[in-house]
Amino acid sequence: MxxxxxxxxxxxxxxxxxxxxxxxxEQLTGSLSVSIFAGAMPxxxxxxxxxxxxxxxxxxxxxxxxxxxxxKRKGTGAKKGTxxxxxxxxxxxxxxxxxxxxxxxxxxxxxxxxxxxxRLVDSSHQHPTTNMLKPTTKEVVEKLLEPxxxxxxxxxxxxxxxxxxxxxxxxxxDELNRIxxxxxxxxxxxxxxxxxxxxxxxxxxxxxxILGRNILEFSAEQSxxxxxxxxxxxxxxxxxxKWGEEAVLKTHKTTKNKRMKSHVPHTIQxxxxxxxxxxxxxxxxxxxxxxxxxxxxxxxxxxxxxxxxPWDIGNLHYVEVPPEGIFDMxxxxxxxxxxxxxxxxxxxxxxxxxxxxxxxxxxxxxxIKFNTGEARMAQSGISLIAGQFPEPWLPPDLSILPFMSAxxxxxxxxxxxPPQPKPPPLTLPYWFGxxx
Numbered sequence: 001m002x003x004x005x006x007x008x009x010x011x012x013x014x015x016x017x018x019x020x021x022x023x024x025x026e027q028l029t030g031s032l033s034v035s036i037f038a039g040a041m042p043x044x045x046x047x048x049x050x051x052x053x054x055x056x057x058x059x060x061x062x063x064x065x066x067x068x069x070x071x072k073r074k075g076t077g078a079k080k081g082t083x084x085x086x087x088x089x090x091x092x093x094x095x096x097x098x099x100x101x102x103x104x105x106x107x108x109x110x111x112x113x114x115x116x117x118x119r120l121v122d123s124s125h126q127h128p129t130t131n132m133l134k135p136t137t138k139e140v141v142e143k144l145l146e147p148x149x150x151x152x153x154x155x156x157x158x159x160x161x162x163x164x165x166x167x168x169x170x171x172x173x174d175e176l177n178r179i180x181x182x183x184x185x186x187x188x189x190x191x192x193x194x195x196x197x198x199x200x201x202x203x204x205x206x207x208x209x210i211l212g213r214n215i216l217e218f219s220a221e222q223s224x225x226x227x228x229x230x231x232x233x234x235x236x237x238x239x240x241x242k243w244g245e246e247a248v249l250k251t252h253k254t255t256k257n258k259r260m261k262s263h264v265p266h267t268i269q270x271x272x273x274x275x276x277x278x279x280x281x282x283x284x285x286x287x288x289x290x291x292x293x294x295x296x297x298x299x300x301x302x303x304x305x306x307x308x309x310p311w312d313i314g315n316l317h318y319v320e321v322p323p324e325g326i327f328d329m330x331x332x333x334x335x336x337x338x339x340x341x342x343x344x345x346x347x348x349x350x351x352x353x354x355x356x357x358x359x360x361x362x363x364x365x366x367x368i369k370f371n372t373g374e375a376r377m378a379q380s381g382i383s384l385i386a387g388q389f390p391e392p393w394l395p396p397d398l399s400i401l402p403f404m405s406a407x408x409x410x411x412x413x414x415x416x417x418p419p420q421p422k423p424p425p426l427t428l429p430y431w432f433g434x435x436x
Contacts, residue, residue, distance in 0.1 A: 001061070001062055003060065003061060003304055003345055004019065004058065004059070004060055004304070004337070004339055004345065005058070005059040005062075006019065006034060006056065006057070006058055006059075007056070007057045007059075008047070008049045008050045008054055008055070008056050008070070008111075009049035009050070009051075009054045009055060010049075010055070011049055013034070013036075013047065013049075013050065015036050015037075015038075015046070015047060016034050016035065016036050017035055017036065017037050017341050017343075018034070018035040018339060018340060018341055019032070019033070019034050019035070019058070019337070019338070019339040020032070020033045020336065020337070020338050020339075021058055021065065021066050021336065021337040021338075022334070022335070022336045023066070023115075023188070023189065023191075023313055023334070023335050023336075024188065024313065024333065024334045024335075025186055025188050025313050025314065025331075025333040025334070026188070026333070026334075027188060027189075028117050028120060028121060028173050028176070028187060028188060028189060028195075029068070029114045029115040029116075029117040029118045029120075029121060029189050030066055030068065030114065030115040030189050031112070031113070031114050031115075032056065032058065032066055032068060032111075032112070032113040032114070033110065033111065033112050033113075034056075034110070034111040034113075035108060035109070035110050035111075036050075036108065036109040036110075036111070037107070037108055037341075038106075038107040038108070038109075040107075041077060041106065041107050042107065046109070047109060050070060050073055050109070050111055051070065051073065052070050052071065052072060052073055053069055053070060054069065054070045055067070055068075055069055056068055056069065056070055056111070056113045058337075060304050060305070060310045060337065061304055061305040061309075061310060063305075063309050063310050064191055064192060064310075065191055065310045065337070066115065066191060067115065067116060067191070067192060067193045068113045068114050068115040068116055068118065068193065069113060069114070069116070069118065070111055070112070070113045071112050071113055071114055071118070072111070072112045073109065073110075073111055074109070074110045074112075075107070075108070075109050076107070076108045076109075076110070077106060077107045077108075115189040115193055116150060116189070116193030117150060117189045117193065117195055119148045119150070119172075120144075120145070120148065120150070120171075120172040120173050120176065120195075121171065121172075121173045122171075123147075123148070123171065123172055124169050124170065124171055124172070125144055125166055125170060125171070125172045125175050126146075126147045127143060127144065127166050130165060130166040130167070130168055131163065131164070131165055131166075132161075132163065132164045132165075133162075133163050134160070134161070134162065134163070135161055135163075135164055136158050136159065136160055136161065137158060137159045137161060137179060137183050137185070138152070138154055138158045138197075140161070140164050140179060141176065141179060141195070141197060144166075144172050144175060144176060145172075145195060150193070150194070150195055151194045151195070152194060152195050152196075152197055153190055153194045153195065153196045153197070153202070154197050155196065155197065155198040155199075155200075155202045156185050156197050156198045156199035156200070157199055159183050161183075161272070161273075162238055162239050162273055163238075164179075178271075180197075182270065182271055182272045182282070183272070183281075184199055184281050184282055184284070184285035185197050185198065185199055186198050186199070186202075188313065188314075191310065191312065196314070198314070199285075199355075200354070200355050201314055201315075201316055201331050201354050201355070202314040203312055203313070203314030203315035203316065203331075203332070204315060204316070205307075205315065205316055205317075206306050206307060206311070206312075206315035206316060206317040206332065207306045207307050207317065208317065208318040208319075208320070209299055209301065209317050209318070209319045209320070209349075209351075210318075210319075210320040211320060211321045211322065211323075214301055214302045214303065215299050215300070215301065215302075215321070216300045216301065216302055217299070217300040218297065218298065218299045218300070218321055218324075219297070219298045220296070220297045220298075220321060220324040220326060221295070221296050221297075222294065222295055222389070222390060222391055222393075223294050223295075224260070224262060224264070224294060225293075225294065226290045226293040226294050227257070227260050227264065227290050227291055227293075227294040227396075228257065228260065228264050228265065228266040228286075228287065228290055229256065229257055229260040229261075229262060229263050229264045229265060230254055230255060230256045230257065230265050230266070230401070231254070231255050231265075231266050231267075231268060231283050231286045231287055231290075232252060232253070232254045232255075232265065232266070232267045232268070232283075233252060233253055233254075233255075233267075233268050233270050233274075233279045233282045233283045233286070234251065234252040234267060234268070234269055234270065234274070235251050235252070235269065235270035235271070235272065235273075235274025235278075235279065236251050236274055237251060237273055237274060237275065238272070238273045238274075239273060251274040251279070252274070252279065253276065253279035253280050253283055253400060253401075254283070254400070254401040255280070255283030255284060255286075255287055255398055255399070255400055255401070256398070256399050256400075256401050257287050257291065257396040257397060257398060258396075258397040258398075258399065259291075259391065259392065259394070259396055259397045260396070261387075266286075268282070268286060270282055280400055283398075283400070284355075284356075284398055285355075287396045287398055288355040288356060288395065288396065291352075291353060291356075291395060291396040292331075292333065292352035292353060292355075293352070295352060295353055295393055296350060296351070296352055297319060297321070297324075297326065297330060297350070297351045297352075298348065298349070298350050298351075299319070299348070299349045299350075299351065300346060300347065300348050300349075301347050301348075301349060303347070304337065304345055304347050311332065311335055311347060311349060312332065312335065313332050313333060313334065313335050314331065314332065315331070315332050316329055316330070316331055316332075316354060317329070317330055317331075317332060317349075317351060318330075318373065319351060320373060320376060322380045322382060324390060324393075325377075325382055325384065325389070325390035325393070326390075326393050327373030327374070327376050327377040327380075327382075327393075328353070328373060328392075328393045328394060329354065330351035330352060330353060330354070330393075331351060331352060331353070331354040331355075332349050332350070332351055333350050333351065333352050334348075334349070334350035335347075335348070335349055335350075336348040353393065353394055353395040353396075354395060355395065356394075356395030356396055356397070356398060
């Protein structure tokens with residue numbers, strides 16, 4: 001069995017030499033690029049099934065890894081006389097003739113494609129009234145996808161909304177992004193071309209990734225560029241029965257990350273109905289998204305398959321890299337397959353800490369029991385030291401701060417400020433005399 005098979009228009013593409021396939025939890029659709037090199041300048045079009053708009057599929061280890069449509073086909077031929085060409089003159093009795101023997105890189109076809117959900121990126125929404133009253137988030141998403149018959153794979157909490165308004169002429173992807181941010185969902189494309197909607201980890205368990213066993217290369221980073229110590233979410237009530245002080249007072253919540261040592265507060269304006277549960281959910285969502293960007297591991301793995309199937313975004317993996325103090329569970333957020341001209345296959349994964357629900361109710365966010373590999377860490381003689389590298393490779397430790405009025409907030413800020421040094425005593429020249 002071939003490790004990677006590409007089909008276009010229902011037929012296998014056999015003349016391709018290079019391929020790059022990318023899928024990400026942060027992107028609504030995957031992307032694919034395929035190169036075809038011809039050994040000689042063809043007398044007419046080749047690979048004619050590979051036309052713009054044609055269906056294209058990628059199978060890895062016999063399993064579907066990507067389905068989409070060709071965006072663009074670009075053919076390139078080299079100029080006569082450039083490196084790799086040979087010119088010869090001959091006499092066939094009818095005068096001199098010129099033939100050019102094209103080298104292997106002189107005629108190239110490059111295909112670029114995106115997944116089935118690319119129609120949501122390119123198209124404006126088709127809702128007839130731009131308004132939905134008393135819908136659920138699932139109904140809103142399915143209504144937006146209805147004209148393109150794209151299925152959803154719903155793996156999150158279904159939330160009841162008071163109303164949902166769409167902007168006239170807006171792209172579907174922009175409306176979906178607004179729904180995702182306001183209701184704390186991640187949206188991305190599955191291997192089968194469905195739209196996955198999740199508020200946590202949508203995949204299952206993947207193979208353990210252990211240095212010295214199945215990790216070829218790795219890079220791991222910790223930063224505080226994107227991390228916040230606390231996120232304050234502010235809004236107002238939008239339901240008709242909520243008005244006056246009830247609609248504008250006490251409509252904010254602050255979520256604190258106890259793992260963040262620096263004081264980096266952040267304020268977000270919430271556009272939906274700002275009830276307590278929604279504000280808490282949004283605060284946790286924002287914290288998790290920032291923490292995931294602050295702790296990233298990039299790994300090149302040995303195999304193209306994971307646990308009998310292709311590697312997939314959303315799957316959880318136990319990762320062990322002792323030099324970086326990593327003995328924890330991580331979620332695969334980015335996946336790249338690369339096949340070079342010499343048919344070398346490279347599989348790269350990007351992993352981050354999965355979402356944390358924090359204490360109390362999870363509000364749909366994944367409340368995972370993390371296997372921190374404490375026993376394995378102890379066997380390696382590694383311990384975590386406060387204030388030294390590494391910080392724990394864990395999701396944020398979240399808590400909701402109690403509500404404080406504006407006056408109480410100012411008083412709390414004053415308490416947190418360091419004491420100001422006293423000014424030096426006033427000294428005057430001697431000719432001023434005594435100062436009383």
